[in-house]
Amino acid sequence: MKWKKADVAQYLEAKEYIDTILIPLIPYQMTGDTELEKNAFQNELTSVLANELEKELTGRIMLTPTYNYVKAADREEEVNRIHSWIEEIQQQPFPHIFLLTLDSSWKKHEQALDGTLLWLPGMKSGDLHSAEMHRFIRDQVEQVSELIRSYW
Template sequence: MYWKKEDINKYVQAKEYIDTIIIPLIPFQLSQDNDLEKNAFQSEVLTVFSGEIERELTGRVMLIPTYTYLKSADKESEAARLNGWVEDAEKQPFNHTFFVTFDSSWKKHEQALNGTLLWLPGLQTGDLHSKEMHAIIRDQVEQISELVRSYWH
């Protein structure tokens, strides 16, 4: 389910079955010209990837809005803000929280997160619409879906 009116109405009626949230973590920073294209590309890929995960695990997962932050921001402060999102979500029957990101700097702070960090090796560039890119995304979706399912048992 997505964070949109139609899906939220369905969620409210079936919330006892939807126990997992996925939060994409996407850095944003305009001040670094050298990283603009890479960051924009990774944002696009992560958006597609997160949508594919939601489709793969439909009926059990809520894909909530993307958490966007400045790449240069203090990750401890950002982790505290993210944990506020998780605390709010846990008031519903969400038992599992997964953070999905290409930003490896979160690895140093994953212990501070109230959830499971899924760090994906970042694709630096490419054609989002190519068959090769779809194959890479599909492969990662299958692996991550299997990992998420392992938390449900």
């Protein structure tokens, strides 16, 4: 399910079946010409992965809007901000919360996070529409959805 009217209407009807939240964490930064392309690509790749995961497990996962943050921001502050999201989410019965990111800096703060961090080493560049990338994404999605299923 996505944060869309039709999906949310379905969620309201079938609440007891949808118990998992997926939040994509995507960094954003304008400084440093050399990093721009890499960051933008990371953004695209994370969105594609999140969308594909959602498609695979639509009936049990709700994909939230992307959590964006400035890359250089203080992680502890960001952890607090994420927690305010999670607290808010838990107004509804969602026992499973997954945070999907390609940004390795979250790995260090994993313990402090109130959800399960899914950090994937992505790719720095490439063509999102190429056949190899397609296969790569399919494989990743398959493995990650298996991981998510093991938590259910």
